[in-house]
């Protein structure tokens with residue numbers, strides 16, 4: 001095995017000298033000041049830091065939602081800097097899953113229909129294998145008995161777990177969770193964080209979560225702390 005392939009198999013995503021500058025001249029803001037980071041495959045990593053430390057910027061650059069000013073981001077062996085906007089959109093759809101504070105489920109669709117939606121949007125058929133995977137994810141995330149329900153018929157925690165299943169349906173290289181428990185009470189938050197951890201441990205999914213809560217970060221296998229655009 002070549003060194004490069006070995007690296008791709010153990011590291012899901014990496015940043016090298018990742019730098020992000022907003023604005024120009026006197027209004028320039030250095031949001032990221034040369035970040036070097038490897039996200040281990042199949043692990044749950046938390047990105048922590050106070051407000052303005054660069055957490056969202058780091059996540060957006062790693063997820064291909066924002067372009068770096070300098071440096072390099074690699075996800076699943078692909079250099080994101082080598083992709084144009086259209087290619088990046090397709091790459092995100094196929095290789096990156098997103099979970100947000102607001103669950104963003106479509107209200108008129110059932111849980112099952114929400115979970116398989118990314119496949120349909122990507123032009124893939126929901127065949128037997130896809131249906132089986134949706135059921136397996138629902139089982140793992142404890143919402144198998146809710147598959148026929150619409151979001152309004154589910155609790156916040158259940159909706160977020162359906163959103164996690166939806167983000168995992170394509171088997172992404174990375175699952176990004178941006179303050180995933182921001183809208184949940186502490187008991188439900190603990191449950192959802194437990195399921196994110198389970199997604200890494202049992203399904204081998206690489207999970208990255210942005211949070212400003214130390215309690216939430218405690219569920220992760222590793223914590224990256226940012227301060228003023230640097231890892232500390």
Ligand SMILES: Nc1ncnc2c1ncn2[C@@H]1O[C@H](COP(=O)(O)OP(=O)(O)OP(=O)(O)O)[C@@H](O)[C@H]1O
Pocket residue numbers: 022023029030031049050051052053054055056057058212
């Ligand atoms: N679009 C933008 N234009 C100019 N400055 C920006 C922009 N986005 C972020 N910044 C600045 O970059 C720095 C990092 O912001 P970022 O949103 O990444 O921090 P954060 O840690 O996610 O904060 P929070 O926890 O409040 O969301 C801050 O100083 C912020 O003001």
